[in-house]
Amino acid sequence: MAESTEYDLVVIGGGPAGYAGAIRAGQLGKRVACVEMERAGGTCLNWGCIPTKALLKSAELFQKIKKADTFGLSVKEAGFDFAKVMERSRGVAGQMAKGVEFLFRKNKVDYFVGRAQVAVAGMVEITEGEHKGKFLKTKNILIATGCKMRRIPDLAVDGVRVMTSREALAAKTLPKSIIVVGAGAIGVEFAYFYNAFGSKVTLVEMLPQILPVEDEEVAKTLHRAFEKQGIAVHTGTKCENFRVGKDAVKVNLVKDGKTEEIEAEVVLSAIGVVPNLESVLSAKVKLELERNYVKVDDSYQTSVKGIYAAGDIIGPPWLAHVATYEAVNAVNGLFGHGPAKRVKSFPGCTYCQPQVASTGLTEKAAKEKGLDYKVGKFPFTASGKAVASAEAEGFVKVITDAKSGEIYGAHIIGSEATELIAEYGLAIHLEATAEEIHQTIHAHPTLSEAVMEAAAATLGEAIHI
Amino acid sequence: MAESTEYDLVVIGGGPAGYAGAIRAGQLGKRVACVEMERAGGTCLNWGCIPTKALLKSAELFQKIKKADTFGLSVKEAGFDFAKVMERSRGVAGQMAKGVEFLFRKNKVDYFVGRAQVAVAGMVEITEGEHKGKFLKTKNILIATGCKMRRIPDLAVDGVRVMTSREALAAKTLPKSIIVVGAGAIGVEFAYFYNAFGSKVTLVEMLPQILPVEDEEVAKTLHRAFEKQGIAVHTGTKCENFRVGKDAVKVNLVKDGKTEEIEAEVVLSAIGVVPNLESVLSAKVKLELERNYVKVDDSYQTSVKGIYAAGDIIGPPWLAHVATYEAVNAVNGLFGHGPAKRVKSFPGCTYCQPQVASTGLTEKAAKEKGLDYKVGKFPFTASGKAVASAEAEGFVKVITDAKSGEIYGAHIIGSEATELIAEYGLAIHLEATAEEIHQTIHAHPTLSEAVMEAAAATLGEAIHI
Structure with missing residues (x-):
């Protein structure tokens, strides 16, 4: 050239x-x-x-x-x-x-x-x-x-005792214990991962819920699931005074004015970017x-x-x-190929198990905006496919305009949530209504039927609940 | 009462x-x-x-x-x-x-x-x-x-040597070898199932392709995948003269005028209803x-x-x-709750691995109708999620109206195909276009991106192929 x-x-x-x-x-x-x-x-x-x-x-x-x-x-x-x-x-x-x-x-x-x-x-x-x-x-x-990655003030990332996701992805050994600071998607995924392989995991989030951008009910369900899996989850909790030692890191967890010292081999910082x-x-x-x-x-x-x-x-x-x-x-x-479109709606996904995915407004956001909304919910325990797969944890929750039925938001926790959310994404993009999703024949038995039934539930027409 | x-x-x-x-x-x-x-x-x-x-x-x-x-x-x-x-x-x-x-x-x-x-x-x-x-x-x-279940003429279902899916679902032992007659969804699923557990499986279909209602390319891909998995697949083949013995069943496979005798412990009849x-x-x-x-x-x-x-x-x-x-x-x-709607489009699913799912017209059907159509294809080898999951077999294929871009049909073979098809179902129900699917932001990394990229491919705008 x-x-x-x-x-x-x-x-x-x-x-x-x-x-x-x-x-x-x-x-x-x-x-x-x-x-x-x-x-x-x-x-x-x-x-x-x-x-x-x-x-x-x-x-x-x-x-x-x-x-x-x-x-x-x-x-x-x-x-x-x-x-x-x-x-x-x-x-x-x-x-x-x-x-x-x-x-x-x-x-x-x-x-x-x-x-x-x-x-x-x-x-x-x-x-x-x-x-x-x-x-x-x-x-x-x-x-x-x-x-x-945003760094925690006064805590140097050394790749051994203190890591961000970047160092964690290059590590060759499994820590016996780990404190994950920050329960956004990255923190939550790593907490799931280390716990699955047997690390003693403590997940700490400053805000009142894990996955702070997700629907409250979803976050609560994941919180319980994580505790059931053996992860120690602390919400509304600050980490103060990290002390990096030769073999471990100590930190104070501060919640409601109370302080508890915990210790782990490694700290993973996942506090944003x-x-x-x-x-x-x-x-x-x-x-x-x-x-x-x-x-x-x-x-x-x-x-x-x-x-x-x-x-x-x-x-x-x-x-x-x-x-x-x-x-x-x-x-x-x-280059003149149509006007540049700006982002209107988009999905967000977290790939722990159960998976979490959402698009559009949370119920809280709908409430805060003063919208006249309906909620439809369908639990995976009522899904034949989920039960047959022994993956019946979680639910689909959809929020619609009470009058028109247009989809404001959808929130899924459960198996393949990250794939299921795509249909709601298209629905929101096309300004489709709950009735239109309900009237679309969904294959039986699939988890996607729960997407349809949650929409039907906003109309009082879900068959399986 | x-x-x-x-x-x-x-x-x-x-x-x-x-x-x-x-x-x-x-x-x-x-x-x-x-x-x-x-x-x-x-x-x-x-x-x-x-x-x-x-x-x-x-x-x-x-x-x-x-x-x-x-x-x-x-x-x-x-x-x-x-x-x-x-x-x-x-x-x-x-x-x-x-x-x-x-x-x-x-x-x-x-x-x-x-x-x-x-x-x-x-x-x-x-x-x-x-x-x-x-x-x-x-x-x-x-x-x-x-x-x-439709019965094979002159072949009594005894639940031991000769079964339909019904008897197969109640059986307590795995046959060492099995001949599955009929390669519709039921036959294909049982063939996959028995083979996965180590039975010697022969799958026989009279029509020229397995899954006769599915797109030809999809059926061919599954045919190859099944052969790779160790299933003997015979298409365009008739079963003649079943001979049920004490420990085995013999049958003649007739293809292009040639006859081959095969034998197995069990015959599963899956020739329709x-x-x-x-x-x-x-x-x-x-x-x-x-x-x-x-x-x-x-x-x-x-x-x-x-x-x-x-x-x-x-x-x-x-x-x-x-x-x-x-x-x-x-x-x-x-009961006067709206007019009774008749079925227009619906998905069909087969839950073997790789999974198969489709909705709307096959390419062959589009051709036979003389439609002016476009095809968009996206292979899962180009999907980050599929590769990360070590499930990169298969593809998404979508058929659209060459002028309007409206979706005529969609055909998926691969991991979670049966869930992914739901989005195309909604698209067809709403008469959405490939451009609308392409413009919907799909979560990364998900298999559903392949749904979007196949749509984009009809427009020459897929990024990842």
């Missing part, structure tokens, strides 16, 4: 926003480059969503094997090789990253490994890595540098920010013409699928 | 049509009775969908346990107790049947165990069982007696039939006023969820 190449688009960051945006530009026949400082796929694919799902599948299967007799099966000496469990996870991440690299080639995306900086609008400089010193001239720039904006902008580039995130308009353009941003770097909800959607729409808008 | 009771509705048959229709009438405040000759839930719940799903879950888990090392797990001496596997299946059926009996009480449905006959319009006689001789006076009758109409109508009641099934009009009324029919007894597709829909709609129409 000649130095004189002018790109239509240079994307900074190769995560779910960056790589998807770059591929989309390639699909549209544009000259596009993507600069990623680690590996294609970004945090999600290499150090987040994907490798954790591999770990969780191992954990689920291990749990199921221990219950083999329920299914008429027998197993002697069920065990695991933790290093192999972790190795498989790395292998899956590596395979998917290769897949993205293949897609870059297929879609003629120039892929640079290195750290990139917006020099000025129209010019990106590669500031680290083998291409250091290279300048990429471009009509447009998409910043998709995402977020990184902060934007990756350091060194992304040269001194000459000033972008308007909003709460430390890059501010964009409805076409994903920043305060500087020709510089766009999408994904976690423009703020919550910090979800890979939202990031992808934003980047693809930014690129579509940029 | 006084003999003089007049019912609003008497339902004959307590399967997915009958019990749902009866419960719905109860919900509408009607006086309703349901007469079932065996147990509430009918074939589906007691001898079909539900107990087979329990068996299949045991089989799946057994298969996964044998692959435990893939997940970093280890297991010594994985085994099974076949009698316990079967016992669990019976237990699940019993639990769900109890559930229906509970729903009868809850909805004030008078439930009679016995054989019932339509004496005349307005009167049902119980002709067998403890209530024998009882007459139920009623304004309306709903016939929902379903179907029973025939309507259960014997003894349901007294000599005084003549209903118009169509190919041996009860003919109904758009409100599910038969040729005799006041006598309705729904479910398998009115003909194909012989699916529990379709039966339920029909019965509920017959009852809604009957």
Whole structure:
């Protein structure tokens, strides 16, 4: 490639926003480059969503094997090789990253490994890595540098006693005991994972419920399920005064003015994320920010013409699928393929067991907005498929407009919740009503019947409850 | 209950049509009775969908346990107790049947165990069982007696050497070898089940493909998967001259004029169903039939006023969820709760591994209708969730109107296909387009992203292929 190449688009960051945006530009026949400082796929694919799902599948299967007799099966000496469990996870991440690299080639995306900086609008400089010193001239720039783990103040991440999910994903040994700080999706998934393999797990959340963004009833149900599984769950609790020793970490749990000291081999910090904006902008580039995130308009353009941003770097909800959607729409808008659409509704998923998934308003939010709403609920104990699978924990809960029946929100806890939520996602996108879901014939016996019956329950027409 | 009771509705048959229709009438405040000759839930719940799903879950888990090392797990001496596997299946059926009996009480449905006959319009006689001789006076009758297994001519079902699914569900021992005749959903599920537990399985289908109603590409993929699993699959093959011996059954497989003799401990006949109409109508009641099934009009009324029919007894597709829909709609129409809707589209599911599910037109059907269609396909090898789960076999295929993008049909083979199909079901019901599915944000990483990407592929906009 000649130095004189002018790109239509240079994307900074190769995560779910960056790589998807770059591929989309390639699909549209544009000259596009993507600069990623680690590996294609970004945090999600290499150090987040994907490798954790591999770990969780191992954990689920291990749990199921221990219950083999329920299914008429027998197993002697069920065990695991933790290093192999972790190795498989790395292998899956590596395979998917290769897949993205293949897609870059297929879609003629120039892929640079290195750290990139917006020099000025129209010019990106590669500031680290083998291409250091290279300048990429471009009509447009998409910043998709995402977020990184927020650190607990005064607690250094050493990868041994104190980890974030990133270090946890590279660890080769199972801690005997672990304190997971923060019960968002990441904290909850790791708590489930370590507990499944026999670590003594303490999960601590400052807010009144685990999975703070989820429906209260769902969070309570998961809280009870986790306790039943043997996890010590502390909500409304602060961690104070971490003391990192040679073999263990001590910390004070403070709840309602009472203090309890606990100790574990490892602390996993999962208290959220902060934007990756350091060194992304040269001194000459000033972008308007909003709460430390890059501010964009409805076409994903920043305060500087020709510089766009999408994904976690423009703020919550910090979800890979939202990031992808934003980047693809930014690129579509940029190159005249329809107007750039902004995110309206999106699902959120937590892959512990039972799984949790939701989309749209929680009941609390509906109440706070003063909406006239109905609730339909269907427990998996009434689902033939769930009972046949010995996975009857949880329920589907749907919130609808009391008059029109339009779906405001849906909340699922149970087996395959993360797959079942898709139908409600489509329903909300299409502004469908509970009646329309009810009138759609769902296959018997499937868990998806519970999606239909919860909708029917808002009308008083569920057959199986 | 006084003999003089007049019912609003008497339902004959307590399967997915009958019990749902009866419960719905109860919900509408009607006086309703349901007469079932065996147990509430009918074939589906007691001898079909539900107990087979329990068996299949045991089989799946057994298969996964044998692959435990893939997940970093280890297991010594994985085994099974076949009698316990079967016992669990019976237990699940019993639990769900109890559930229906509970729903009868809850909805004030008078439930009679016995054989019932339509004496005349307005009167049902119980002709067998403890209530024998009882007459139920009623304004309306709903016939929902379903179907029973079709028998192979000149081959007596003895429950030992020759079984239908019914006898197979009650068997206590695993046959060393089995010939499954008929590769519809039932035959395919049993073939998978027995093979998973180590029987030598031969699956024989007269038509050119297994799962004859499914998309050709899907059937071919399953055919290959089954062969890889060790099942001998014969399509376009007739079974001739069964010879039942003391310890084995011999049969000739005839294909393209060539004959091969095979032998197995057991033959499972799964060649379809025939309507259960014997003894349901007294000599005084003549209903118009169509190919041996009860003919109904758009409100599910038969040729005799006041006598309705729904479910398998009115003909194909012989699916529990379709039966339920029909019965509920017959009852809604009957009692003025909206017009009775007829079935337009419905999903079909097969619960082997990989699972198969579909709704709407196959590609072949679209071609034969001369439609101007597009195909979008997305393989699970490109799905992060599928790869992380080590379940990357199969694909999603969607067929759309080339111009409008409306979904004509969807076909899924792979993990959780039977759950994933629900979203396409809603899409077809709402006449949604591929673009609308593509624009709906799907959670990452889920298998449901493949549903979205297949839709996007029809537009040339799938990111991950």
